[in-house]
Amino acid sequence: MAKGQDVRTIDDLERAVRALTRHFNCDTAIIIGSQAILVGWPNAPVIMRTSPEIDAYPANAREWEAARAAEGQDAEASEEIFALFGPGSEFHKTHGFYIDGCDDRTAKLPHGWRSRAVIRKIEVDAHTVRAIAPNTSDLIVSKLMVLREKDKDFIRECHATRHLDRNHLKRLLTQMLVPQDQRKIIDAFLDSL
DSSP: OOOGGGBOOHHHHHHHHHHHHHHTTOSEEEEESGGGHHHHOTTOOGGGGBOSEEEEEETTHHHHHHHHHHTTOOOOHHHHHHHHHSTTSHHHHHHSOEEEEOOTTSSOOOTTHHHHOEEEEEEETTEEEEEEEOOHHHHHHHHHHHOOHHHHHHHHHHHHHSOOOHHHHHHHHHTSOOOHHHHHHHHHHHHHO
C-alpha cells in the first residue's frame, strides 16, 4: 500500500492548477499523466491516484516562452515549473507533492483528444480557470503507449472499477503510429484484462 502522502486528491489538483495559472497568468492548465484522472474522476481508486507528482503545464506555455525570448531570455515553461514547483521546491515541501513540468509533446495522446477532454472549473483569485485533461479512454491509450508496470497497474485498476471498452481503445490506437511489435504487446495486454 502506498504512503498516504503519495495519494493525490482533488485538493492537490486544484492547488497545482492555481499555482500554474497564477504564475503563468493564464486561465487554463493542461493535466496529463496518471493524475489527469482527478479532473473527471476525483475519487478514482487509490492505486490510480498514487503519485508524488502532478504532470501539468499552462495552456499558454508557447506564448509565455515566446514573450521571454522577445525579452532576450531563454526560458522554457517546463523548466520554470521544475524550478518553482518541482521536486525539492518550496511548493513541494509545503504541499507534499510537486508539479512535473511538461509540454504538449510529453504524452502520446490520440488525435482529437482535446475535443473529448474533461474540464474542471476552479476558482482562483475571484475568477474561474480550467483544468483540462484527457478523458479516461485517451488517458488509458497514452498509458498503453508506454506500458510500464505502473501503467499496467493503473489500467488494470481502472478496468476492474469501470469496465474499459477494449474495442474502443483499439480503435483509438489505430490513430497512433504504433510499430507492429509494440501493437502486438499492447493488444495482448488489453486482451488479458
